[in-house]
Amino acid sequence: MRRSPKPERQPLWPWLLLAPGLLWLVLLYLLPLLGLVPLSLSEPLSRFGLETVFRGRFATYLEVARDQGPILLRSLRTAGIATALGLLLAYPLALLIRFRGGRWQPLLIGLVVLPSLVSQLVRAIAWSTLLGDHGPVLGAIGALGLRDGLNALGLLRDGRLLNTATAVVLGLTTTLLPFLVLPLVVALQRIEPRLLEAAADLHAGPLASFRRVVWPLSRPGLSAGLLLSLIPAAGDVVNPRFLGGPDDRMVANTIENLLLVQLQAPRAAALTLLLMALVSVVVLLQLRAGTEELPLP
Amino acid sequence: MPAVPHPRSRRALLRRLALGAAAAAGGPALLQACRGPQGNGGSSGTATGEGGGELVISSFPLYIDADAPGAPGSVARFRKETGIQLRYLEDVNDVRQFFARIRPQLAAGRPIVQDLVVLTSWMAERLIGLGWLEPLPLEQVPNVRHLSPDLRNPSWDPGGRFSLPWQSGIAGIAYNIKATGRELRSVDDLFDPALRGRVSMLLEMRDTMGLLMLADGQDISRPSWQGAQNAFNRLEKARRDGQIRRFTGNDYQNDLLAGNLAACIGWSGDIAQLALEQPDLRFLVPESGGVLWADVMLMPRGARHRREAARWLNWVYEPREAARIAAAVQYISPVEGVQPILAADPATRELASSPLMFPDAAERRRLKVFGPLSESEEARWEERFAAITEA
Amino acid sequence: MTRLARVLLLLGSLLALALLYAPLLVTLLFSFNAPRGRFNLVWQGFTLDNWRHPFADAALSQAFVTSIGLALAASLLAVLLGGLMAIALSRARRLPGHRWIALLLALPLTNPEIVLATALLNLFVAINLPRGVLTLLLSHSLFCLSYAALTLKARLAGFDPALELAAQDLGAPPLQAFRRVTLPLLAPGLLAAGLLSFSLCFDDVVISGFTAGEIVTLPLYLAGAFLREISPQIQVLSSLVLLISALLLVLATPPRPERKGGGPPG
Numbered sequence: 001m002r003r004s005p006k007p008e009r010q011p012l013w014p015w016l017l018l019a020p021g022l023l024w025l026v027l028l029y030l031l032p033l034l035g036l037v038p039l040s041l042s043e044p045l046s047r048f049g050l051e052t053v054f055r056g057r058f059a060t061y062l063e064v065a066r067d068q069g070p071i072l073l074r075s076l077r078t079a080g081i082a083t084a085l086g087l088l089l090a091y092p093l094a095l096l097i098r099f100r101g102g103r104w105q106p107l108l109i110g111l112v113v114l115p116s117l118v119s120q121l122v123r124a125i126a127w128s129t130l131l132g133d134h135g136p137v138l139g140a141i142g143a144l145g146l147r148d149g150l151n152a153l154g155l156l157r158d159g160r161l162l163n164t165a166t167a168v169v170l171g172l173t174t175t176l177l178p179f180l181v182l183p184l185v186v187a188l189q190r191i192e193p194r195l196l197e198a199a200a201d202l203h204a205g206p207l208a209s210f211r212r213v214v215w216p217l218s219r220p221g222l223s224a225g226l227l228l229s230l231i232p233a234a235g236d237v238v239n240p241r242f243l244g245g246p247d248d249r250m251v252a253n254t255i256e257n258l259l260l261v262q263l264q265a266p267r268a269a270a271l272t273l274l275l276m277a278l279v280s281v282v283v284l285l286q287l288r289a290g291t292e293e294l295p296l297p
Numbered sequence: 298m299p300a301v302p303h304p305r306s307r308r309a310l311l312r313r314l315a316l317g318a319a320a321a322a323g324g325p326a327l328l329q330a331c332r333g334p335q336g337n338g339g340s341s342g343t344a345t346g347e348g349g350g351e352l353v354i355s356s357f358p359l360y361i362d363a364d365a366p367g368a369p370g371s372v373a374r375f376r377k378e379t380g381i382q383l384r385y386l387e388d389v390n391d392v393r394q395f396f397a398r399i400r401p402q403l404a405a406g407r408p409i410v411q412d413l414v415v416l417t418s419w420m421a422e423r424l425i426g427l428g429w430l431e432p433l434p435l436e437q438v439p440n441v442r443h444l445s446p447d448l449r450n451p452s453w454d455p456g457g458r459f460s461l462p463w464q465s466g467i468a469g470i471a472y473n474i475k476a477t478g479r480e481l482r483s484v485d486d487l488f489d490p491a492l493r494g495r496v497s498m499l500l501e502m503r504d505t506m507g508l509l510m511l512a513d514g515q516d517i518s519r520p521s522w523q524g525a526q527n528a529f530n531r532l533e534k535a536r537r538d539g540q541i542r543r544f545t546g547n548d549y550q551n552d553l554l555a556g557n558l559a560a561c562i563g564w565s566g567d568i569a570q571l572a573l574e575q576p577d578l579r580f581l582v583p584e585s586g587g588v589l590w591a592d593v594m595l596m597p598r599g600a601r602h603r604r605e606a607a608r609w610l611n612w613v614y615e616p617r618e619a620a621r622i623a624a625a626v627q628y629i630s631p632v633e634g635v636q637p638i639l640a641a642d643p644a645t646r647e648l649a650s651s652p653l654m655f656p657d658a659a660e661r662r663r664l665k666v667f668g669p670l671s672e673s674e675e676a677r678w679e680e681r682f683a684a685i686t687e688a
Numbered sequence: 689m690t691r692l693a694r695v696l697l698l699l700g701s702l703l704a705l706a707l708l709y710a711p712l713l714v715t716l717l718f719s720f721n722a723p724r725g726r727f728n729l730v731w732q733g734f735t736l737d738n739w740r741h742p743f744a745d746a747a748l749s750q751a752f753v754t755s756i757g758l759a760l761a762a763s764l765l766a767v768l769l770g771g772l773m774a775i776a777l778s779r780a781r782r783l784p785g786h787r788w789i790a791l792l793l794a795l796p797l798t799n800p801e802i803v804l805a806t807a808l809l810n811l812f813v814a815i816n817l818p819r820g821v822l823t824l825l826l827s828h829s830l831f832c833l834s835y836a837a838l839t840l841k842a843r844l845a846g847f848d849p850a851l852e853l854a855a856q857d858l859g860a861p862p863l864q865a866f867r868r869v870t871l872p873l874l875a876p877g878l879l880a881a882g883l884l885s886f887s888l889c890f891d892d893v894v895i896s897g898f899t900a901g902e903i904v905t906l907p908l909y910l911a912g913a914f915l916r917e918i919s920p921q922i923q924v925l926s927s928l929v930l931l932i933s934a935l936l937l938v939l940a941t942p943p944r945p946e947r948k949g950g951g952p953p954g
Contacts, residue, residue, distance in 0.1 A: 011780065013776075013780075014776040014777075014779065014780035014783050015776075015783075017772040017773065017775055017776035018772070018773055018776045018777075018789065020768075020769050020772060021769040021770060021772060021773035021793075021833060021837065022773070022789065022792075024769055024829070024830055024833055025792050025793065025796075025830070025833065026792075028808065028811070028826055028827070028830040029792075029795070029796055029804065029807070029830060030792065031811070032807035032808055032810060032811035033803070033804075033807045035807065035810055035811065035814070036806065036807055036810060039810060047672055047676060048400065048404070048423070048427055049404050050400065050401060050404045050405070050813060067684075088700070089700055089703055089704035089707065090704060091700070092696065092697045092698075092699070092700025092701045092704065093700065093701040093704040093705065095697060096697060096698070096701045106941040107937065107938065107941045110937040110940075110941055111705075111937070112708065114930065114933055114934060114937060115708045115709060115711075115712055115930075116887060116891075117887060117929055117930060117933050118711075118712060118715065118926045118929065118930055119890075119891050119906060119907055119910060119926060120891055120893065120907075121893070121907055121910040121911060121914065122711075122715055122910065122922060122923070122926045123711040123712070123715070124711075125729075125914060125918065126710075126711035126712070126714040126715045126718075127710075127711050128555075128729075129555070129714055129718070129729055130710060130711070130714055132555050132556070132557055133495075133555075133556055133557045134555065134556045134557075157494060157539060158493060158494040158539065160494055160542075162557055163542050163543055163557075170707070173707060174707050174708060174710075174711065177704060177707060177708055178708075181704070205690065205693075206690055206692075206693035207693075227797070227798070228797075231797070231798060231799070231800055232800060232801065234800050235799075235800020235801050235802045235803070235894070236800075237802070237893060237894055237897075238893055242914075245542055245543055246536055246541065246543065246544060246686060246687075249687065251802075252800065252801075252802040252894065253687075254687065255802050255806060256802070256894075256897065257683065257687050259397075259806065259809070259898070260393070260394050260397040260898075261391075261393045261394065261397070261683075262679065262680075262683060263397060263400075265810070268806060269806065269810070272802065272803050272806045272807070275800065275802070275803060276799055276803050279798065279799065279800065280798060283798050358912070358915075358916045358917070359726075359916050359917065387747075388902075388904070388912070390912045390915055390916075398819075398901070401813055401816075401818070401819075402818065405816065410902065546915055547915040547916050548914065548915045548916075550726075550727065550916075551727055551729055551914070551918070554725070554727055554729060554730060555727075555729050555730055556730075570725075571725065573725065574724040574725035575725075
C-alpha cells in the first residue's frame with residue numbers, strides 16, 4: 001500500500017478490491033434490472049411457453065397502469081401510513097432510550113432489534129390469532145365499548161379486525177419499528193442533554209423543545225429510517241397475505257400473481273418498473289428535503 | 298395416559314380412537330386376511346420382481362395415509378416391501394404455482410426431478426396438450442383393472458393414457474353450524490347478508506365458478522362464457538360488498554377452526570377430517586349441484602424411473618392399499634372394491650357408508666364435472682376471475 | 689419536562705414495545721398449546737410435550753437447517769465482497785467513478801425486494817440456470833451485499849488510517865499491519881454486517897420465493913405449511929431462537945459505564 005500515491009498515477013489496488021463486488025452488482029443487479037425493460041415491452045409467444053418476442057409494445061404499460069395503478073398507489077399509501085404510525089411510536093421509544101436509557105442503552109437497543117429474529121411469517125400468524133374474531137384484541141375493544149366507534153371510523157370492517165386494512169397496517173408497523181427506532185437513536189446521540197436543558201431554561205415547553213431542537217437535529221436519522229422502512233413496506237407480501245382481505249392486497253402480491261400464476265412476465269416486468277419508478281420518486285424527494293445521512297459519499 | 302404423539306400423526310391417532318380401538322389390532326390382521334392367494338407381500342404381478350431403484354413423487358400435502366406410531370403409512374410400507382427409495386414430496390401447494398415451477402425445464406425439453414406428479418385434472422389436460430407428459434407405463438400396472446369404470450375414459454385424457462386418478466372429491470359448502478345458527482341449504486346461503494364478512498370462496502376457479510354456475514342452472518360440463526357472466530357478476534358484487542372475507546386455497550381450514558369463517562366453499566375430504574376435531578363443522582352438497590373434481594397421477598416427460606413408477610401405481614391401486622389411503626384422507630377413491638373392505642372392518646365401517654366418500658346414484662346425479670376450456674377461453678376466464686379475486 | 693410530556697413519552701414507548709412483543713408472547717404461549725388437530729391456532733390446553741420434542745416436525749427442522757446453512761454462506765459471501773468494497777471506497781476517495789460506484793452500491797436498497805426478485809428470476813430463466821442452491825446463494829448474497837458494504841463503510845469512516853500507518857512505520861509489512869491492527873478494530877463492524885446479512889437472508893420470503901426452485905428454506909416451508917398445518921414445533925423453534933438470542937444479548941451487553949453527556953454508543 002502506497003503512503004502517498006502520486007496524483008497522476010491511479011493506484012490499482014482499489015480496483016482489485018472492488019472488482020468482485022462490482023461484478024456481483026453489475027451481473028446480478030444492474031443488468032437484470034435493465035433487462036426488465038425490453039421484457040416489459042415484449043409479448044409472450046405462447047401462453048405457456050417461456051419465449052417472449054420484443055415488439056416495443058408500450059401499450060402494456062398503459063394496461064398495467066389502468067389495471068394495477070390503484071393497487072400501486074394503495075400500496076404506497078399503506079406503506080406511508082404504517083411508516084407514519086411507526087414514527088409516532090418510534091420517537092417516544094427512541095427518546096426514552098437515548099435520554100433515559102443510561103447504562104442500559106445497548107441492551108435496550110438490542111431488545112428493540114430482537115423481535116426481528118422471529119420469522120415474519122410466525123409473527124403474522126401470531127397477529128392473526130391476536131386480531132381474530134374471537135381474539136383478545138377484539139374482545140378488549142368490545143369490552144371497552146369502542147366497537148361501534150371504530151366501525152364508524154372505518155378502522156373495523158363490520159366489527160371485524162382481521163382481514164382489514166387496519167390489521168395489515170398494524171402488522172407492517174410492527175415489522176418497521178426496529179428500522180425506525182435504531183436510526184433515530186443514533187441521530188439523537190448527537191443531541192446533548194444540555195441543549196434541552198438550555199431550551200427549558202429559556203422557558204420552552206416540551207413541544208417547543210421538540211419542534212425546535214430535537215426534530216431538526218434528528219432529521220438525518222429520520223430520513224435514513226424513513227427510507228429503510230417505506231421501501232420494504234411498499235413491497236411487503238406477508239402482511240397483506242395473512243392479515244388482509246381481497247381489498248388489502250399490495251403490489252408485491254400482484255407481481256407475484258402475474259409472474260407465478262398468470263404467467264404474464266411482460267406485465268409483471270412493467271409493474272415492477274412502475275413500482276421502482278414511483279419509489280425512486282419518493283427517495284429523490286427525501287433527498288431533496290435535505291439529508292446528509294444517506295449512505296452516499 | 299399415553300404420551301401425546303407427534304402432531305402429524307395426531308390425526309391418524311384420533312381417527313383410530315374415534316372409530317374404535319380395534320383399528321390398530323384388528324385392522325392389519327383383517328386386511329392381511331384379505332390378501333388371498335396372491336402369496337407373500339409384494340404387489341401382485343409386476344413384470345420384474347427385483348427390488349431397489351429410486352422414485353420421486355410430488356403430491357399435495359396430507360393426501361396419503363401418513364406414518365403413525367406403530368403403524369407405518371403407505372410410503373414407508375412401499376419402501377419396505379419393494380426396496381425402492383421413494384422420495385415422497387408434499388410440495389404441491391398450489392397447482393398453478395407448481396406449474397410455474399416446472400415450466401422452465403419442461404418447456405425447454407429438459408426433465409424434472411419428479412417421476413410422478415399428482416395434479417388436478419384440468420392441469421393434466423393442459424400438460425397433455427403441451428406434450429410435456431409421458432404415457433403412463435400401464436402395461437406394467439395390472440391393478441389398473443380396479444379403476445372405477447366411469448373414470449376410464451375421462452374428458453381431460455381420452456383413452457386414459459397419461460393419467461391415473463389419485464382421489465376424487467367434491468367442492469361444496471362447508472360451514473360451522475354454531476356460527477351460522479342454522480342448517481344451510483343452498484349456494485344462496487353464502488350470499489346471506491347475515492353472514493357478511495364471514496364467508497370465503499376458493500381461488501380454485503373451476504370449483505368456485507362451477508358451484509355458482511350450477512346454482513344458476515348452468516351446465517358446467519360445457520362451460521360457456523355467456524353462461525358464466527351471471528356467476529361472475531354475482532361474485533364480483535359479493536366481493537365489493539364485503540360479503541366475502543377472503544379467497545383461499547386450503548387455508549380456509551384455519552379460519553373455519555378459529556371461528557373467523559361461518560361458511561365457505563371447501564372440499565369434502567378436508568371437512569371430513571376437520572370434523573373430527575371440530576364437530577360443529579358440516580359439509581353440504583347443494584341441491585343445485587356440487588363440483589366433482591379429480592386429482593390425477595402424471596408422469597412428466599423424461600422421467601427416469603418408469604419401472605419404479607409402475608410399481609407405485611400398482612401398489613396404490615391394490616384395493617387394500619387404496620382402502621388404507623381412503624380411510625386416511627376420506628376422499629372418493631378411484632379404486633373399486635374399497636367400500637366392501639372398509640365395511641368389513643369395524644374400525645372403518647362408518648366410512649363405508651359416508652355419502653361423501655361413496656355417493657350413491659342419487660347423490661352422484663348432483664355431482665358435476667367442470668368441462669374443458671380451450672386455451673384462449675381459459676385465459677379470458679382467468680383474467681376475469683383474477684380481476685375479482687386478486688385486485 | 690412536564691407531567692404530560694412524561695406520560696406521553698412513557699405511553700408511546702410502552703405502546704411501541706407492546707406492538708413489538710405482542711406477537712412474540714403469543715408465539716411463546718402457543719408453543720405450550722396442545723392442539724387437537726393440525727392447526728395450532730386455538731388454545732386447547734397446556735402441555736410441555738412440544739418442548740420435549742422440538743424437532744418432531746422433520747420437514748420443519750430440515751427447512752430450519754437449510755435456512756441456517758444458506759444464510760451463513762450468503763452472509764459470509766456478502767461480508768467478504770462488501771467488506772472489500774468498503775475498504776476500497778473508504779481508502780481511495782479520489783478514485784475515478786467513486787460516486788458512481790457508491791451509488792450503484794446504494795441502489796439495491798432503494799428497491800423493494802420484489803423488484804430484485806423479478807429481475808433475478810428473469811435473469812435465471814434467460815440464461816437457463818435451474819433454480820436451486822446456486823441461484824439462492826447468488827440472490828441472497830446480492831441483496832445482502834449492499835447492507836454489508838454500507839455498514840462497514842460507515843464503520844470505516846470513523847476509523848483512523850493513521851493507526852495502520854503507524855504500524856507500518858514500526859516495520860510491519862502492509863498486509864500484516866492490516867491484519868493485526870485494522871482487522872481486529874473492524875471486527876465489531878464485520879460482526880454487525882454479518883449479523884444483519886444473516887438475519888435478512890434467514891427471514892427472506894420474496895426473493896427465495898422466486899429463486900429457490902426445489903430448495904425449501906424455512907420461510908418457504910412456513911408459507912406452505914400454514915395452508916395445511918401449523919404444528920406447535922413452529923412456535924417452539926421460534927421461541928427457542930428468541931430465547932437464545934435474548935440470552936446472548938443480555939450476556940453480550942454489559943451496562944455501559946455512564947459517560948458525561950451521553951456520547952455516541954461504544
